[in-house]
Amino acid sequence: MIKNTKKFDVSKYLDSPEAIKEYLEIMLDENGIEGFQRALGHVAKAQGMTEIAKKANVGRESLYKSLSETGKP
DSSP: OOOOOOOOOGGGGOOSHHHHHHHHHHHHHHHHHHHHHHHHHHHHHHHOHHHHHHHHTSOHHHHHHHTSTTOOO
16 A cells, blocks of 8 residues: 655744744754754745845745755855
């Protein structure tokens, strides 16, 4: 029997400032700066990457690259 599953997307659950704060703290505590960087990418996705890029005055593609697992923000 084959089951269809979807990849878990944490950004769907980052829907309040409190949830975002707790998530960032946990990722930093448990995974260090690399985990925090990944978490920032998830938060940016939850908030809307285009909107965050505009506020930061950077291109959306640059923001994606910076906040990727291999990026260097």
